[in-house]
Amino acid sequence: MSAAIETRALRKVYGDKVVALDALDLTVPEGEFFGLLGPNGAGKTTTIGILTTRIRATSGEAMVAGANVATRSADARRRIGVVPQRPNPDRGLRVAENLVFHATYFGVPRAVAAKRADELLERFGIADKKDGKVDALSGGQQQRLMIARALIHEPRVLFLDEPTVGLDPQARLAFWDLLREVHGQGRTIVMTTHYMEEADQLCDRIAIIDHGKLLALDSPAKLKERAPGDTIVDVTLDGEADPLMAAAQSAPGVTRAEARGPMLRVFTARVGEAVPAILALAESGGRRVNDIHLSRPSLETLFISLTGRKLT
Amino acid sequence: MTEAMATVSPLRGFGAILLRDITVVRREIVSFLVRTTVQPILFCVVFGYLLPMMGIIPRGFTTMMVPGLIALSLTLSAVQSVSLPMITDFGYTREIEDRLLAPIPIPLVAVEKIVSGIIQGFIAAAFVLPCARLIIGPIPGLSFHDIPLLILITLLGGAAFSALGLLLGTGLPAQQIGLMFSIIIAPMMMFGCIYYPWRGLDAVPVLKYLVLFNPLVYASEGMRAAVTPGVPHMPVPVVIVALIVTTAVFLWLGLRSFMKKAVS
Helix, strand or coil, X not given: CCEEEEEEEEEEXXXXXXXXXXXXXXXXXXXXXXXXXXXXXXXXXHHHXXXXXXXXXXXXXXXXXXXXXXXXXXXXXXXXXXXXXXXXXXXCCEHHHXXXXXXXHCCCCHHHHHHHHHHHHHHCXXXXXXXXXXXXXCHHHHHHHHHHHHHCCCCCEEEEECCCCCCCHHHHHHHHHHHHHHHHCCCEEEEEECCHHHHHHHCCEEEEEXXXXXXXXXXXXXXXXXXXXXXXXXXXXXXXCHHHHHHHHCCCCEEXXXXXXXXXXXXXXXXXXXXXXXHHHHHHCCCCEEEEEEECCCHHHHHHHHHCCCCC | XXXXXXXXXXXXXXXXXXXXXXXXXXXXXXXXXXXXXXXHXXXXXXXXXXXXXXXXXXXXXXXXXXXXXXXXXXXXHHHHHHHHHHHHHCCCCCCCHXXXXXXXXXXXXXXXXXXXXXXXXXXXXXXXXXXHHHHHCCCCCCCCCCHHHHHHHHHHHHHHHHHHHHHHHHHCXXXXXXXXXXXXXXXXXXXXXXXXXXXXXXXXXXXXXXXXXXXXXXXXXXXXXXXXXXXXXXXHHHHHHHHHHHHHHHHHHHHXXXXXXXXX
């Protein structure tokens, strides 16, 4: 099976020093639902930007659907569909026209485009808004219009850049169903997200990136197996956590402890034992506990152990 | 599914994007005409009708002014029909993305905007001319002796000012677009030989040579050559070369600025 996407030592430096992407090597086989997971500023949007020919790489190579994005960018664009982070419909045009015109930019005959537009609008539940202005659509409806637009010229690879940011939970679930359906038709999908659950639910494989570097790449199940067996307990105190760290290290049930500013991070396999011990420790030190957060062994704890920071 | 698609020519995508612009303009034709022709038409009313009626300026003045007003409406519409959409297109949501994703070389997306600007310039100029005739009455010395020249000047003027619109629309920060009119367009209008022929500036030699940097001068003088040959005007070859050079310079600068915004 050929690769839908292949990057070699992809690097992007903004200005002279901001390294957004550092020697990224990725291979996405055709038909895969691929997730790029990382916190803000990790390099996700830059990666998508390069693969969709909107950003020029500083060095390295990227092939999308068999076309080099630097030297044959028009060919690459012909084979991809892109759903942007923020819906950007063409406001000069009506809802259905947004689809029909976009298809004609790709050489799809108008009549064919109109028929496909009707089908897509029907399937995505916005057929009744067909002749309306795009501004009359809700956020969720606009996002569905964007995915319809990205599909109307029947691309081989679909790119989505944090497509569910700003959607309410119900709209998000509906959007997931839609993506599963699109993927079911055999299309390759590359999606960035900083929602752990989204990546877990949808993706065949997930790449975790941060500071422009690939930290881990595997199926959600395999990645979860790699997650540290401990639950992570973050205890936020009313001041620096450092003085408590040594005592926390040796508290019952605690495997390891770290201090990060006012936050005491404790790794434990026995939450029921460790939490009361830490709270007692804080109290005896005359400290107030402002917040406690538990992360069970999951993609999230793996992510935290890899990057040192939370996703959101 | 891709082999048939691979043979689609860039020209087809270009045509489709042009059709998109024509659809949008047709839908907003009234506001488009108001935006670009009200000013020249009001000039017609005041300088072509009121002042001559009052005897403050001689009737012959209109003969000098009408070609300038056609050039003005051509200029205003061409500059605005490229610069204003560019500002929305590259604004917060980057509406232009759906065209930048078209499988054609990206500079063609900008060139399309210029073609669209030329078409809109034609429409505005063709609208103002009969309006002027209607308001002013018979205009002595107005003749359509050289239609091909009239079309050529409109085409070249439209191209030069659409390219200027591309440069301004992509080069200026969006919040400063109001400045574009007061700092660039207004002086261009006043020193664009709209209300007087270039030869008239013999009286002020310094200005006579300074205004040569103003591309509107060549559009106005070219229009004079095309529709009021009796009024003194620059030689046609000079006008044509100047408009071509202007178009080339603005197009080069405009494309550079467009590409900077389109691909980072």
